[in-house]
Amino acid sequence: MLERLFHLKANGTNVRRELIAGATTFLTMAYIMFVNPKILSAAGMDPGAVFAATCIASALTTLLMGLYANLPVALAPGMGLNAYFAFTVVPALGGNWQLALGCVFLSGILFLAISLTPAREWLINAIPKSLKLAIAAGIGFFLALIGLINAGIVIASPATLIQEGHLTDPKVLIAGAAFVLIFALAARGIIGAVLIGIIAATVAAVTAGLEPQPGYFGLPPSIEPTFFAMHFSGASSAAIASIVFVFLLIDMLDTSGTLTAVAHQAHLLDAHGNLKNARRALTSDAAGTMIGSVLGTSPVTAYIESAAGVQSGGRTGLTAVTVAALFLASLFFAPLAGAVPAYATAPALVFVAVLMVKGLKDLDWNDLTEAAPALLTALAIPFTFSIAAGIGIGFIAYIGIKLVSGRHRDINAAVAIIALAFAVKIALA
Numbered sequence: 001m002l003e004r005l006f007h008l009k010a011n012g013t014n015v016r017r018e019l020i021a022g023a024t025t026f027l028t029m030a031y032i033m034f035v036n037p038k039i040l041s042a043a044g045m046d047p048g049a050v051f052a053a054t055c056i057a058s059a060l061t062t063l064l065m066g067l068y069a070n071l072p073v074a075l076a077p078g079m080g081l082n083a084y085f086a087f088t089v090v091p092a093l094g095g096n097w098q099l100a101l102g103c104v105f106l107s108g109i110l111f112l113a114i115s116l117t118p119a120r121e122w123l124i125n126a127i128p129k130s131l132k133l134a135i136a137a138g139i140g141f142f143l144a145l146i147g148l149i150n151a152g153i154v155i156a157s158p159a160t161l162i163q164e165g166h167l168t169d170p171k172v173l174i175a176g177a178a179f180v181l182i183f184a185l186a187a188r189g190i191i192g193a194v195l196i197g198i199i200a201a202t203v204a205a206v207t208a209g210l211e212p213q214p215g216y217f218g219l220p221p222s223i224e225p226t227f228f229a230m231h232f233s234g235a236s237s238a239a240i241a242s243i244v245f246v247f248l249l250i251d252m253l254d255t256s257g258t259l260t261a262v263a264h265q266a267h268l269l270d271a272h273g274n275l276k277n278a279r280r281a282l283t284s285d286a287a288g289t290m291i292g293s294v295l296g297t298s299p300v301t302a303y304i305e306s307a308a309g310v311q312s313g314g315r316t317g318l319t320a321v322t323v324a325a326l327f328l329a330s331l332f333f334a335p336l337a338g339a340v341p342a343y344a345t346a347p348a349l350v351f352v353a354v355l356m357v358k359g360l361k362d363l364d365w366n367d368l369t370e371a372a373p374a375l376l377t378a379l380a381i382p383f384t385f386s387i388a389a390g391i392g393i394g395f396i397a398y399i400g401i402k403l404v405s406g407r408h409r410d411i412n413a414a415v416a417i418i419a420l421a422f423a424v425k426i427a428l429a
Helices: 002-006 015-029 032-041 047-069 081-092 097-115 119-126 129-151 170-187 193-207 237-265 278-295 306-311 317-339 342-362 368-383 387-404 413-428
Strands: 075-077 154-157 161-164 300-302
Touching: 002 317, 015 193, 015 306, 015 317, 032 047, 032 075, 032 081, 032 317, 032 342, 047 075, 047 278, 047 300, 047 317, 075 278, 081 097, 081 129, 081 237, 081 387, 097 119, 097 237, 097 278, 119 237, 119 413, 129 154, 129 170, 129 237, 129 342, 129 368, 129 387, 170 193, 170 342, 193 317, 193 342, 237 278, 237 300, 237 306, 237 387, 237 413, 278 300, 306 317, 342 368, 368 387, 387 413
Parallel strands: none
Antiparallel strands: 075 300, 154 161
16 A cells, blocks of 8 residues: 555655654654744744644645655744744734734635646746845844744843843753754754754753643643634735735745755656656645644745655655654643743754755855845844845845846846835835
């Protein structure tokens, strides 16, 4: 049955190798079960329900990717997308996280529709490489800032906006030690470095008496507080359209880049460099975003951590099915997830930030018409504390610099439309 479903022999793999690859991928991305509830609880959502939604949405979407697209790619609520949801969208909607979930659902529908047409490739290819790299880096800086705030390393200041926190606070010291541990383990190639760091920080906090003794196993928490809680009213059509578009843009760029990178490592690209079963893969991702919004979480997207499983030999959807099964089993670890403090997950945000920011090295720093808008985008996202505002500022700056410098031929229709849309949004705000 497994051979018929996944074509193991044709892909040069076997059941044992796929199971090991699946377990490897899961361990590298399991941190999302602890981090996502912490981030979305800042938006007023029930952390227990978000934990259940995270596990179930990850399992169902990854299962779909494995069975429908037959790819060794795992999916879960995206880092960056969850921060945009909690710290930009929900505050902009007056705390209405139910409407924010509705926006996620609408973006999933659009993603699905675009994935079935050539418009997907046109839109992705039309966005300049410099802005793609800048958006990823800006989201990385945004996550790093949130991580430093959660760790207590950075605090607010009436004089300088931000300043260093109380660096001798035990919580800050625990977060700092976890930060060192995570990066040291990752540098040594230890599987699950982020998960180990989060658990170690939680154990240290409990041992020091900063947190109560947690439970470890228990029945899954109720998903009822967030299940089908989304709705589609409570804000202007223009505001909703803007939010949906940013969700769509980030999700498409994230998914396309991740799928291409993982497929390249797994040798799953055809002679023309195209991903096998690309349409099915993107359909699975878009469906996952809709599934996640129904259950009660931010957009679900493909995880670059899938590359760890590929490196361990994963080549088919059986790897993804294994990840899905492990996410479902993790539902019974809800008591442990609920005991993890925000300062224990803070180093994980910084770790993900490092992975997202490193793309800036590929910018053409000698071309100021590309480098300047890119850097402005990457800095504006964290300093405005808004992914949407940062992207808008970056696209508008790109158009302006290109026009004034006489490089108008570098501007294509997609970039012009996106910049115009953001300019109208700013003018009407």
